Amino acid sequence: MTRTETPIRDIAADRPAPVVSVKPVVLPAPGPGKDPRGEDLRVRVSAPATGDALPVIVFSHGFGSSLEGYGPLTDHWAARGFVVIQPTHLDSRTVGLPEDDPRTPRIWRFRVEDLKRVLDHLDAVEAAVPGLAGRLDRDRVAAAGHSFGGQTAGNLLGLRVLDPVTGEGEDLSDPRVKAGVLLATAGRGGADLTPFAAEHYPFMNPTFTHMTTPALVVMGDRDDLPLTVRGPDWTADPYHLSPGGKSLLTVFGAEHSLGGIPGYEARETTDESPERLAVVQRLTTAYLRHALGIDDSGWAAACRDLLDVDDPLGRVESR
Template identity: 50%
Template sequence: MDHALIGQAKDLPVFTPTPFLTLAPIVLPSPGRPVDLHLKVSAPTTGTRLPIILLSHGHGRSNGPLATFWASHGFVVIQPTHLSSKSLSLDPKTYPEAPLFWRSRVEDMKLIIDKLDFIENEFPGLRGRIDKSRIAVAGHSLGAHTAGMLLGAQLKDPIDGKVVSMVEPRIKTGILLAPAGSGESLHAAAKSNPAYSALWGPIFTEMRTPALMVVGDNDISAHFTERGADWHADPYFLSEGKKSLLSLSGGEHGLGGIAGWDAGETTDESVEMVEVVRRMTVAYLRSELYPEDKAWEEACQALGSLGAIGKVESK
């Protein structure tokens, strides 16, 4: 059932949802990692050759409203618990890469792709139903940083200054939700804080895999930069290749509440905005993974007729 408060978002086209199941934890043995990698997997109860979304959480716990929606619309959604998760709260004094664990987060996603056979065998009824050639990645905030690196964004290692590339060619497209912008725009306090070192030197020019950036036009991150909300759109403007940018009117860093219904970290709670994100992202992924599918074109046309709720541009 659609939420009663989705407002104008009800006019964005979307196909009928189907039942899905969620299983957690699926535990991937991870030698050399402080703990084995725990996954939450959501998948439709019917259908074959199901596309995959790897969903990277922010510097917190979950992205429930997105995962459930995507799973009910035909995707197998895999959510890892990264080492930066609050549920683990690993001691930053013990791990040099803490608290963000930027490299480990990317390695988690690569491990998941390596172990897709294991994952589908652990999920009852999923064996043989996954299309391993259609993989997307998505992430919110710090998760967008992870997704961006898998799509080709590079990083100057804060320890030795070497440029790090961890692009994953098995991933065909992605979604960056409220991503961080250029390191050159960080203010002095952020540039001197080692906790933010992964944000000091992102290089977006090599992020060539098709991607959608989703930003809020009121996402002011004063703890990072003196620039306005446009800072979060840098990955769109500074990257190469086929890209789209969805800007949400009134959106702050929570994009209406995508981290979880009634989550305390949400400062801009809006069921309508969350529904816009859900419907537009599922349309984007459908069309990128299945080029003959016109879902994204139709969704953009519908959004354009709704006025000030948000806008899309592409290149």
């Protein structure tokens, strides 16, 4: 069988494909001008070695991470038929941006532009990976992110960051993005933030009212972040406060790392659990295949299987 005879719909969730990964792929950033990024954008591209009409996931890492992170999740997606593109944002520890750098107050906005730059340069992404050219399905694109990256990806879905002075938020949504996965993502700002967070992170003031793109929100019921006064339910706000067409996966016993998605043996993982990680892997994969119109039955089956045990590791609700 030739490569072109293996469409994405035939790559089953339980039969992972070999993966090709290339890093760094360098996408030039704009030069001097208004609010220049000042650094070329470096991304990692992971793709199945076989298959055609491959859907795309652009993934935004959490604060301080890089294209090197999130292998337990991005490797899983790539092995099950997705082309996963991971940019390194300016807040990455690998960039080493000083706190007093003039770009720091707009880090959140540069992050959103990074994701859009990836989508603007899919031709270059294809060309950088041997054998990938012509195999992307550009009508099936998803945005995903963890923590700070969840807010970044959410902007492409319709989330708006409200200016703390004017109360207005710019529409940064992208019609190329058809679905999203927001993992352990911040909720409302204002009085829901701790005084420290309100002072130092003014961009943590989102509204979900316009976030109309379908999305799966993933939260851990023990994700007690020091940025909010509310507790773990704060991270469910992107589900409860956005328009319909959303699903919420609550992972029981999970903290901010959701069982270990930031990396294999990563130091920031405080709740390492292969079982919880497997729940996040399987449910996010099934949801993306469902939301992008690849396979409807797998999502329903994954939701049923989650509860069809004596001691469930999570639950799914939708609206």
